[in-house]
Amino acid sequence: MTNMWETVIGLEIHVQLATNSKLFSSSSTNFGAEQNTQASVIDLAMPGVLPVLNKKAVEMAIMFGLSVDAKIAEKSIFARKNYFYPDLPKGYQISQYELPVVYDGKLSINVDGNEKVIGITRAHLEEDAGKSIHDLYDGQSAIDLNRAGTPLIEIVSEPDMRSAGEAVAYLKKIHSIVRCLGISDGNMEEGSFRCDANISLRKPGDKFGIRAEIKNINSFKFVESAINYEVDRQQEILESGGSVNQETRLYDPKKNETRPMRSKEEANDYRYFPDPDLLPVSISDDEISRIKQFLPELPDTKKERFINEYSIKIDDAEILSSSSELSDYFEQSIKTATSEIQLLANFILSEVIGLCNKNNIDISQAKVKPEDVAKLNNYIGDGKISMKQAKEILSEAWISSVPVDQIIASNNIEQISDPDLLTDVAKKLLEMHPKEVQDYRNGKDKLMGFFVGQIMKETQGKANPKVLNQVLIKLLKGV
Amino acid sequence: MAYKSVIEILTAIKNKDVSASELTSDYLNRIKDNDDDLNCFITVTEESAMRKAKEIDDEISKGIFKPLSGLPIAQKDIFCTKGVKTSCGSKMLDNFISPYDATVIEKLNNAGTIMLGKTNMDEFAMGSSNETSFYGPVKNPWNKDYVPGGSSGGSASAVAARISPCSTGTDTGGSIRQPASLCGICGLKPTYGRVSRFGMIAFASSLDQAGLFTTDALDAAVLLKEISGHDPKDSTSSDVDVPDYYDYCINNNKSTYTIGIPDEFTKDLNDEVKKSFFDSIKVLEKIGCKIKNIKLEHTGLGVSAYQVVAPAECSSNLSRFDGVRFGHRSKKASSLEELYRESRSEGFGKEVKRRILVGTYALSAGYYDAYYLKAQKVRNLIAQDFKNAFSEVDLILGPTTPDKAFKIGEKMNDPIAMYLSDVYTVSTNLAGLPAMSIPMGFKDKLPLGLQIIGNHFDEKNILKLCHLYQRETDWHVQEPND
Numbered sequence: 001m002t003n004m005w006e007t008v009i010g011l012e013i014h015v016q017l018a019t020n021s022k023l024f025s026s027s028s029t030n031f032g033a034e035q036n037t038q039a040s041v042i043d044l045a046m047p048g049v050l051p052v053l054n055k056k057a058v059e060m061a062i063m064f065g066l067s068v069d070a071k072i073a074e075k076s077i078f079a080r081k082n083y084f085y086p087d088l089p090k091g092y093q094i095s096q097y098e099l100p101v102v103y104d105g106k107l108s109i110n111v112d113g114n115e116k117v118i119g120i121t122r123a124h125l126e127e128d129a130g131k132s133i134h135d136l137y138d139g140q141s142a143i144d145l146n147r148a149g150t151p152l153i154e155i156v157s158e159p160d161m162r163s164a165g166e167a168v169a170y171l172k173k174i175h176s177i178v179r180c181l182g183i184s185d186g187n188m189e190e191g192s193f194r195c196d197a198n199i200s201l202r203k204p205g206d207k208f209g210i211r212a213e214i215k216n217i218n219s220f221k222f223v224e225s226a227i228n229y230e231v232d233r234q235q236e237i238l239e240s241g242g243s244v245n246q247e248t249r250l251y252d253p254k255k256n257e258t259r260p261m262r263s264k265e266e267a268n269d270y271r272y273f274p275d276p277d278l279l280p281v282s283i284s285d286d287e288i289s290r291i292k293q294f295l296p297e298l299p300d301t302k303k304e305r306f307i308n309e310y311s312i313k314i315d316d317a318e319i320l321s322s323s324s325e326l327s328d329y330f331e332q333s334i335k336t337a338t339s340e341i342q343l344l345a346n347f348i349l350s351e352v353i354g355l356c357n358k359n360n361i362d363i364s365q366a367k368v369k370p371e372d373v374a375k376l377n378n379y380i381g382d383g384k385i386s387m388k389q390a391k392e393i394l395s396e397a398w399i400s401s402v403p404v405d406q407i408i409a410s411n412n413i414e415q416i417s418d419p420d421l422l423t424d425v426a427k428k429l430l431e432m433h434p435k436e437v438q439d440y441r442n443g444k445d446k447l448m449g450f451f452v453g454q455i456m457k458e459t460q461g462k463a464n465p466k467v468l469n470q471v472l473i474k475l476l477k478g479v
Numbered sequence: 480m481a482y483k484s485v486i487e488i489l490t491a492i493k494n495k496d497v498s499a500s501e502l503t504s505d506y507l508n509r510i511k512d513n514d515d516d517l518n519c520f521i522t523v524t525e526e527s528a529m530r531k532a533k534e535i536d537d538e539i540s541k542g543i544f545k546p547l548s549g550l551p552i553a554q555k556d557i558f559c560t561k562g563v564k565t566s567c568g569s570k571m572l573d574n575f576i577s578p579y580d581a582t583v584i585e586k587l588n589n590a591g592t593i594m595l596g597k598t599n600m601d602e603f604a605m606g607s608s609n610e611t612s613f614y615g616p617v618k619n620p621w622n623k624d625y626v627p628g629g630s631s632g633g634s635a636s637a638v639a640a641r642i643s644p645c646s647t648g649t650d651t652g653g654s655i656r657q658p659a660s661l662c663g664i665c666g667l668k669p670t671y672g673r674v675s676r677f678g679m680i681a682f683a684s685s686l687d688q689a690g691l692f693t694t695d696a697l698d699a700a701v702l703l704k705e706i707s708g709h710d711p712k713d714s715t716s717s718d719v720d721v722p723d724y725y726d727y728c729i730n731n732n733k734s735t736y737t738i739g740i741p742d743e744f745t746k747d748l749n750d751e752v753k754k755s756f757f758d759s760i761k762v763l764e765k766i767g768c769k770i771k772n773i774k775l776e777h778t779g780l781g782v783s784a785y786q787v788v789a790p791a792e793c794s795s796n797l798s799r800f801d802g803v804r805f806g807h808r809s810k811k812a813s814s815l816e817e818l819y820r821e822s823r824s825e826g827f828g829k830e831v832k833r834r835i836l837v838g839t840y841a842l843s844a845g846y847y848d849a850y851y852l853k854a855q856k857v858r859n860l861i862a863q864d865f866k867n868a869f870s871e872v873d874l875i876l877g878p879t880t881p882d883k884a885f886k887i888g889e890k891m892n893d894p895i896a897m898y899l900s901d902v903y904t905v906s907t908n909l910a911g912l913p914a915m916s917i918p919m920g921f922k923d924k925l926p927l928g929l930q931i932i933g934n935h936f937d938e939k940n941i942l943k944l945c946h947l948y949q950r951e952t953d954w955h956v957q958e959p960n961d
Contacts, residue, residue, distance in 0.1 A: 041579050045799040047572065048559045048581055048678040050713050080795050082842070084819055091798020141815075143803070271842035273851060276685035276792055279714050 005201045005238070007231050008208055009167045010159035013174055014152050015184045016128065016192035017060045023127045023151035024051030024094060031190050039130075039145035045089035050277050053078075057151040058281060060183040061101045061125050062291050064153060067177050067298055068120050070105025072288055078125075078278045082271040086143050087130035095154075097272045100124035101281065102153075107177075108300070109169040110318065118170050119158030128152050153183075159198065159208065164227035168220050171195060176299045176322045194218040199230045201238060209234075210244045214251050214258055226251035230258050302327055310334070310341040316349060325364040326353075333370035339381030347377050351391060355398055368397045372404040379408070383417040383464050417464040422455070422471045425463070429454055430475060440476055448472065483956065485550060485645050485698035492539070492549040499539070499549030503532035503593050506551045509642040510595065518617050519637040521556045522564050523596035531593045538591075545591030546705055553646035555634045556597035557604055558584050558689075559678040567680045568600040568612040568630075571800050571807045571826030581678020582710045583647060583689050590705045595643055599633030602828045603797065604654055604682040606630050607900045608890065611830040616887050619662060620959040621925050625884040628658030628900075631692070635662040638692045639959060645702060646692045651682050652785050653879075653904025655690045656916035660879035660928020663918045665945065665955065667691050667699045670936045671911035672717035675710030681796040683789035684715075686908040694955055696917060696945035700724035703938060719936045727939040728946045736873040736944055738763060739773035744877030744903055755920030755927050756878050762951050763876075763944070773868045773875070777860040781906040782898055784861070787841050787854035788909070793831075794838030800826060833894065862910040869934045874944055877903055879916040879928030903930060913938045917945050918954035926954075 022029055025042035042049045065072050079097035105120035130148035134141050155174060161167045175193060178184040186193045195218075200211035214230060217223050229251070234244050248267075249258040297305070302321035306312055312320070320330045330348055337344050352373055356363050376390040385393070385408070393407050400407075408414060416422060429451065430437050440447040451472050455463050482488045482497075491497045507525050514520050528551070535549045559565045559577035561584075566572045580588065588594070601611040609617040609632025617632040619625040620640035627636040631648030635658035638646050648655040650668035659666025667690045674689040681687060689706065693699045704725065709718035740760070745753065760770060802808035802822030809821030827835070841850035868875060880900055890897045907914040912932055919929035929948075933941040949955050 044804055046559075046578065046805070047565065047567065047575065047680040047799070048577075048676075050677050050715075052712060052714050082795050082798060084798065084801060086801075086803050086815065089799060089804060091801060092795055269844045271795070271839065271844075271847075273791065273795070273842055273847070276683075277681075277715065 004203060005231075005235055006204045007162055007164075007227075008159045008200045008202060008211075009161035009163075009227060010198040011155075011157045011161070011167060011171060012196040012198070013155040013157075013171065014128075014194050014196075015064075015155065015174075015178050015186075017057050017151040017153060018182065018184050019054055019056045019060065019151050021054055022149035023054050023057050023125065025149055027149065029150050031187075031192075033146055035142075035144040036146060039148060043089065043145050043149045045091075051094060051275075053278060053281065054151060057125055058101060058283070059291060060151075060181070061123060061153050062283065062288060063181050063183055063295060064123055064155070064178065065102030065105060066288070066292055066295060067181060068105035068107050068123075070102045070120060070123065072283055073099055073101050073103060074283060075099060076101040076124075076281045076283070078275045078281070079272045080275045083268045085129065085132075086141065087132045087145070087148065089130070089145060089148055093127060093129065094275055094278070095126035096124035099280075101283070107170065107173055109166060109173050111163075111165050111169050116160075116166065118160045118166075121156045121158055123153050123155040126152050126154055159200075164224045164231070167197065167227055168224050171220060171223055172322070173299070180296060180299055180324045182296070188218045188220075191218060195223060197223060197227055197230075199227060199234065200244065201231065201234045209238075210246050212244060212246070212258070213248045215248055215261060217251050219253075222251060222253050225253070225256055226258060229256060233258065296324070310345070312342050312345045316342075316345045319349060320345060323363070325362055329363050329366065329370050333374040336371045336374035337377060339377045343381065344374060344377045347390070348373060351394055355394070367399075367401060368394060368404070372397060375404055383415060383467070385413065385415045386461075386465060389413055389415065389461070413462065415464045416459055416462045417467050419467055419471055422463055422468050423475065425455055425458055426451070426468070426471050426475055429458065437476065451476075482644065484695045485693055485701055486695070488550055488644055489547065489701070493544065495539070499532040499535040499593060500529065502549060503528050503551050503595070506595055506643060510637075513640055513642050516618065516623065517620060517636055517640055517642070518615055519598055519633040519640070519642065520553070520596040521566055521568070521599050521614050521633070524563055524594055525596075527563070528593050528595055535591055535593065545589070547587070547702070548591035550592045551595050551644060552587060552592045553595050553598045553634055553637045553643035554584060554587075555631050555647050555649060556600055557649050557680045558647060559680070560584050560594070560597065563597065565597065565680070566613070567604070568602040568614060569826065569828065569831070570613040571823075572805075573613065573807065575805055577678075579678065582675035582712060583706050584678065586706050587647070598631070598637055598646060601630035601632065601654075602831050603680065603793070604630040604649055604651055604687075605793070605830050605834055607653070607657055607897050608885070608887070609633065609636075609658070610887065610891055611828055613828060618887070619884050619925070621663060621884070624886055625925060626661065626887050626889075628661035628880075628884065630654040630658075631666075632658050634692050635659055635664060635666065638662070638664050638694060641958060644693075645698060647689060647706075648692055649679060649682075649687055649689050650904075650908065651686045651688075651789060652908050653901040655692065656879050656904050656914060656928065656930060657900060659692060659916040660918075660930075661884040661926065663921075663926025663928075663954070663957065663959075665693045665696055665699050665915065665917050666928075667693075667703065667915045667938070667941075668907070668913060669703065669707065669938055670717070670913040671908075672715055673719075673913065673936065673938065674706050675708075675713040675716045677710055677712040677716075681792075683792040684796060685792060686785075686789060688908070696915070696942050696949055696955075697725060697728055699915070700728050700939075700942045700946070703942070717936070722939050724939050724942050728943045731943065733940070733943065734947065735767035735769070736763075736940065737769045737771060737871070739771050739868050739872030739875045741773050741775040741778065741868070741875060741877060743775050743778045747881065748878060749882060751922040752878050752882060752927055755922070756929065759919045759929050759948070759952075760876070762948060766947055766951060768944075771872055773872060775861070775864045775868060775875075775906065777857060777864050778906045780857045781861060781909055782902055784854040784857035784909060785901070785905040786837070786898060787850045788858065790834040790838030791841045791851050791854075792838065794835045794842065797827075797831070797835055802826070830894070858909045861906050865906075865910045865912060865932075873933075873940060875932040877930050877932075878919075879903060879930040883922040883925035883927060907932050911935065913941055915941050915945055917948065918957070919952075920954060
């Protein structure tokens with residue numbers, strides 16, 4: 001039955017822009033300040049105040065547009081979206097309606113090795129609302145207007161995604177682009193990056209089905225679960241002969257379900273009209289060229305470069321290029337690397353990222369410098385230390401912040417790779433275990449592990465396993 | 480103390496014939512003596528006025544003169560004034576003390592003026608008679624049974640009654656020129672964008688413009704220079720250079736103009752208004768002006784377009800008055816929806832509600848194209864008419880209003896009749912043009928106004944022509960109590 005239905009998903013992503021001040025006032029946009037301390041007369045919508053556009057926000061929107069192959073509108077217009085809510089001081093939100101600053105873009109995503117292009121209908125600038133707090137005072141609601149007027153871009157995709165996996169891949173790609181551009185901190189917990197998902201089902205080839213919109217989802221995981229839940233729900237309705245309501249729903253991560261918020265009939269008539277307080281935004285070709293010049297290298301370009309320049313695996317290149325913090329770390333380590341870069345990439349992706357995740361910090365805050373990570377890999381390559389030792393040194397360096405060379409020196413944990421030295425040790429051991437030697441020679445190959453283990457014990461794990469192996473085989477088989 | 484004009488006052492101050500304190504106290508006394516009856520002021524700021532006057536006197540004693548040092552002025556209660564009640568003529572803002580100054584207020588304060596108080600007005604500037612004010616109607620000093628016009632009725636009546644030498648106003652569809660006309664004084668509405676709108680409580684943002692009331696055109700020239708110019712806080716304010724208007728009026732040797740008279744402004748006039756108007760034209764012909772009949776084909780649609788655009792914008796602009804952060808909050812409300820409904824029902828008067836409803840309707844899904852968009856198209860046509868006209872003429876003249884002032888109560892139950900008193904003034908707002916009304920005669924002992932419309936940012940030639948006219952006539956020096 002499942003194959004009968006095709007899932008159709010479109011996403012609207014709200015990205016908070018990392019400007020210092022608000023979209024239409026000079027109030028600070030810092031997160032976490034004391035309530036209502038970052039709200040000026042303009043943010044409070046005092047009688048008589050007027051908005052003045054923050055040009056930096058427009059620049060950031062253009063940067064985004066250029067990064068997704070979009071067109072930049074020569075003239076875009078701010079409109080008023082009218083509705084009443086206590087955290088919306090003016091009684092309208094200033095947004096863009098008919099003429100958005102960015103339109104007609106596209107983005108390619110990679111799901112299970114398959115490339116797919118997702119259309120980006122538009123990206124427009126708008127101001128965020130404040131926050132309503134319902135659990136602070138008994139029987140009363142509180143309003144914090146610190147966030148009111150914070151600039152957002154709303155990125156609207158075409159209904160091009162066909163699975164939760166594609167939706168998450170697209171969302172992650174947008175996330176990495178805005179972070180790479182430095183136009184947003186992308187912090188999902190603080191609400192700097194959140195999305196609405198429009199989901200409908202249809203039989204392949206049919207026109208689009210009736211959609212439900214799930215509002216304000218703020219983690220990649222929730223997006224995936226919310227979409228999957230919604231697909232199951234709609235499928236059940238359709239298969240039992242019912243029809244899906246066009247409505248707005250909320251996702252509850254605790255119960256992993258979506259619940260109706262308001263139906264189409266209850267939807268507001270926003271009475272959009274051009275905001276007479278603001279002039280149309282004109283963007284010249286010169287302006288666009290100027291912005292193009294300082295665009296950073298985008299994740300896709302970086303990925304290609306990593307593959308070509310460092311000959312690393314495509315999947316690893318994808319991950320390493322996905323955030324500028326990670327790619328910076330990687331490229332910084334390469335400067336010191338003498339070993340194979342793929343091995344260095346492996347080590348960073350598994351060991352360093354592992355430690356970061358365990359400690360819940362970003363790679364940019366990793367406790368071990370990229371140079372030191374490169375050194376560890378160099379030493380593995382030279383046979384100076386083993387992989388196991390490298391991991392141990394990394395852990396110690398992580399905790400103590402002591403440079404790896406110092407750890408190696410002070411703990412005398414260099415690997416014994418000298419075949420003569422190891423031959424001496426091995427000879428002594430074999431002499432002590434004539435029975436085992438006999439058994440081995442009679443075909444009990446497993447005993448090799450015993451000999452290795454004993455010698456490792458003897459050398460406190462410093463024996464180079466590769467060299468030791470060769471030495472033992474030579475002694476035992478006389479090759 | 481009988482100073483006739485702003486210029487006389489500034490001269491007397493400069494010559495130390497009078498101190499700012501004496502002058503201020505004199506005007507405050509005039510307000511005390513007359514305003515119980517006229518009702519021009521919502522708030523009289525006696526204490527701060529006397530304090531400011533003393534500061535100015537101290538400055539003057541140290542030789543510090545600002546362009547308008549010591550000039551008393553009345554401010555329309557639509558301008559936010561820091562620490563002073565700013566009601567906009569509404570119960571909604573009866574408790575509102577503004578935390579900041581409007582740019583116009585700031586500029587006038589910095590130029591050395593002394594605010595006497597805040598003047599009465601139609602609620603949120605919506606009205607043409609000053610009868611929609613929460614604070615009661617203002618009376619016309621020429622005959623107290625008559626309206627002073629609106630919405631800047633308090634400001635106009637105060638200057639006409641000589642209880643303030645000058646005042647500020649705002650004009651969205653005629654709210655400066657119409658009351659100036661009905662009160663027999665000068666009222667100047669500058670080009671849209673000439674004067675900052677920051678801190679001026681918005682009625683219809685694309686039409687609102689701050690301006691001035693004086694008795695003499697030269698006074699307006701002096702004041703306009705001080706309030707004009709680009710304001711970084713108002714994106715729609717213009718950075719076109721601000722000339723020295725007074726100097727231009729006095730020293731520039733341009734003395735003749737080609738004047739256009741639109742048929743549309745004269746064809747329906749009653750005999751007395753028509754006679755006054757054409758007598759005025761004769762005066763201008765006598766000083767060498769050329770007269771040309773012109774057409775403003777679409778101007779007849781002005782009121783209709785205006786009555787869509789202005790309410791539409793107002794319906795959105797007035798959404799912020801929700802009882803949440805400031806202004807009137809109903810005590811009856813027990814839910815959010817009730818808080819909005821009751822606060823707004825109690826806080827707004829009938830005319831304001833009418834316009835919010837009309838505007839909300841005009842912007843609704845399904846009606847937007849038929850009303851708002853169509854009105855914007857009409858607006859473009861009207862602007863185009865003016866553009867064509869200004870390729871042939873320097874200035875356009877007509878009567879400011881179809882008739883003299885009407886009686887208090889006469890049109891209150893007939894909104895359409897009330898709206899039509901703006902018939903000659905709304906088109907210039909729709910086109911963003913500057914215009915001025917000056918006295919041109921009387922009908923039944925009530926003043927009539929002459930409207931002079933100029934091209935964008937050509938206030939200087941409007942002012943100059945008015946000055947030339949006032950050199951030949953004495954309508955503007957006549958006072959209600961003569």
